[in-house]
Structure formats: structure tokens, C-alpha cells
Amino acid sequence: MNKVLLTLTAVFFVTTSFYSPEVTTRKTEANLKARPSKSVLKAESKSITTSAEEIYTTIKFDNVNKLNPEVFYKAFLGFENLKKAGKLPAASHLLTVCDFSLSSTENRLWVIDLNEHKILFNSLVAHGKNTGEEFAQKFSNTESSYQSSLGFYITESTYNGNNGYSLKLLGMDSGYNDAALQRAIVMHGADYVSEDFIKSQHRIGRSWGCPAVPRALAEPIINSIKGKNCLFIYYPDNQYLSNSEWLKSEENI
Template sequence: MKRFYSLLGVIYLVSTSFYTSSDSKNLSKENKTVSRVETVIKEKSISLENEVSSTEKLYNSIPFASDQILNFSIFAKALLGFENLKKAGKLSEDAHILTVCDFSLSSNKKRMWVFDLKDKKVLFNSLVAHGKNTGDEFAENFSNTESSLQSSLGFYVTDVTYNGDNGYSLKLLGMDKGYNDAALQRAVVMHGADYVSEEFAATHKRIGRSWGCPAVPRALAEPIINTIKGRNCLFIYYPDSKYLTSSQWLKV
């Protein structure tokens, strides 16, 4: 009987030892899998943090005038679109000029910024008009339709210059399908206008409005256009959730 119990004891030890070893191997495999997943998540997290911090670093290095600061979230969106357009080959290889219009602001404010991303500075901060049917002092309605007399949201690539009815002008190529890709046939261009001035705003309580063009002060038209022409990026922003979630250029 002693021998029988001894034999049972040996069998128990062997079977227990086998079970523990097998369980340990499975656990080891699970730990390795979890470790790999955690590593991937960590790497992606670090990559995202670096991307965000590099955008913040660039933004913080730009010396804005104290009363004319472009909101960081808008700058970040504009920069993301600029980089995506550049990756897609839509901008010139050495493009470093980024123009942003914040149409959430009053038209009486200098709501257009032209940035030199290489030298990290604001080249121009100017008044800019929206379309007659887009709103009065504030922009509210946008369209991509011919004869709507409304502004169009989104990213544009600046094209060539010409002299037309509004003087020295710049053609704009809309990059957002359904939002501004009809800009060329609508003749939505950048040009100078006498009604885009502080004097006009003082008299009429708002600057004048265009037929959909981002018109700028007459005196600044030529220098601004000559700075941003030739496959650079222009972003007209408005907090339209449908546009912001659907634009291919705002995908991370």
C-alpha cells in the first residue's frame, strides 16, 4: 500500500509539473503578444506626440502681433492640409508659403495671414472680403455654385496671375471636391478692391463684399499676390463640421 501511495505521489508531481510548464508557456506567449501590442501603441503615441509638438513648436516660434493671433487649432489644420497637399504633389516642391483666412472672424478684423514657414514669420496680416451672399459683417453661408456670389471653403492651390476687370489678380484652384473645386470656372480669384479698407468699414460698419472672391486691400494686392502665386497653399477656414470631417486634406 505504501508503494501504491508513493506511486500516486509521483504521478501527481509529474502531471502537476507538466501542467504548470504548459500553462507557463501559454502565459509567456500572451505576455509577448501584449508586449508587442503595447510597443506598437507606444510608438504610434510617440509619433503623434512628436507631430503635435512640432506643430506647436512652429506655431510658438512665429512672432504674431499681440492683437492679431491666429487660433492654434486653425493653424494646425492649415498646416496639416499644406503638408498633405505637398505629399500629393499639388504644391511646388519648395513650397513654404501658407495663407490662411479665418472666416469665423468679423470681416472688419485682419483675418488673413500669409506665413513663411521656412523663416517662421508672418509676411502679411490683412483684411479680406467674403462673398456678398455669404453674409454681412460675418460670414455664414458658403457655396460652390456658379452665380451664388458666395465664398467657398477649403484648400486652394494658387495658380497664375493676370490683369482683369479687378486689376492684378490671381487664379485659384480649389482642391476640395464639392466645396471649392468649381472656383476656376466661377472665376473665384484673389484681387484688390477699394472696399476692403478700414475707411470703408468705418463708414459702413463692415468692409465691402465681393462676388465670392477673397478680395484684399488694393495697396496690398500686388505684393500679396506676388508672394503667394505659383502653387502655394491657401486655406479658407470656417467651423463647418461637415467640411472639417470630410476634407481629404485634413486626414491625419
């Protein structure tokens, strides 16, 4: 009987000796490495903040209106999230920002080259006629509302229409601007977006919801940002800012 027990013990020892604690430890470590920790995700989130700060602090705003750093950060965060989602090409480096919290008499549109840390354009830009007078106040995603729409857009192709050379915009924020193509919300030039109009009316003219720019700048701006680049129309609307999927940090996506 003792011989049988000794034989079984020996067999058990031999068969289990292949499953060493070292192998188990390696498997556990591999599984842990495969799953990013919360601290890693937070570090990635911080990297966007750091990148935004580095770019912003090196941009020269000489002779142009200075973009609010908080608005730039939000625009940059959405830009990065759109790239990660495959909505923008990996090589995309142009970011256009419209800050509709500012007076329409100010140059509140910026086209920024993120690679060169350079302002390419700083221009007047119109909001919709039912969005407000000098200042924007109301926004809509509804057809025939004649209001501007908040959020992130991806620039598409160009065409010549009733307003001349124009740029199609694809709204990326569901419920806020995703009806842009249906509403014919495009970037185009307009004579009412000018210093002369400001002198006579104390504001620029208003569009039917389009981010219209000065006639002389329409073609160079459109040609610079056409074809899968990012446009962000900002306003401190708490509901939009908390709901946009593009403004969520990585740990919340």
C-alpha cells in the first residue's frame, strides 16, 4: 500500500512540476500589461493638456486677436479625439476655431497650423441672423432656424453657389450640428462681413447660419482648410460642453 502511495505521489509531483509559480506570475504580469491602468489613462489625458499648453504658449499672437487658452484647449481636445476616432486623417494639423462668445466686431476666427505653432488667419466671422445681434446667444440644429450650430465640423469639398466659392461642412456633434449638410451650413464669403459694415451698423452682418467670412479672405481660408480638417464653433453653453463626445477626456471615452 505504501509503495502505491509513493508511486502516486511521485507521479503527481512530476506532472505538477511543469506549472511553476514563475509561469503563473508571467501570465499574470502579461494580463496586467495588456490592460492599461487608470493611472496610464490619466497620464494620456495629461499628455493632451501638456501638448495643448506647449503649442499655445509658443504661438505668437503678434498683431492678431489672442485666442482664449481655455477655448484653444477644448478645440485641441476635440481635434485629438476626432483623430483617434478615425474621423480626421492622422496627418491633419490645421485647426480652425470660431469663438462665438466674442463680439461680432472682433476677429474671432483663427486658423492654426499645429505643426508650425502659427496663426495662418485671424478673421471676422458671421453668426446666424436668429442667433443674435452683435453677440451670439441662441443656437440651433434645425432647418430654416437661421441660427448657427455649435460644435465640431470636418471640412469637406468646395463648390461655387449663390454665395460664391463655398466649403461644405460635416457636423460631428449629434443633435447639435449633424444637420449641417441638410441645412446647407457652409463657409462662404460675404460683403456684410467687413469693417465698413461695422462702422455703419456697429456689428457685422449675419448669415442664415453659416460661418461667413470676409469676401477677400474666403478663397484663401477655404483653400487652406478644405478636405478633412477640423473646425470648432465655440460658445460657453454648458449643456453642449458637457454632452459633446469629442470634449471627453480619454478616461471617460
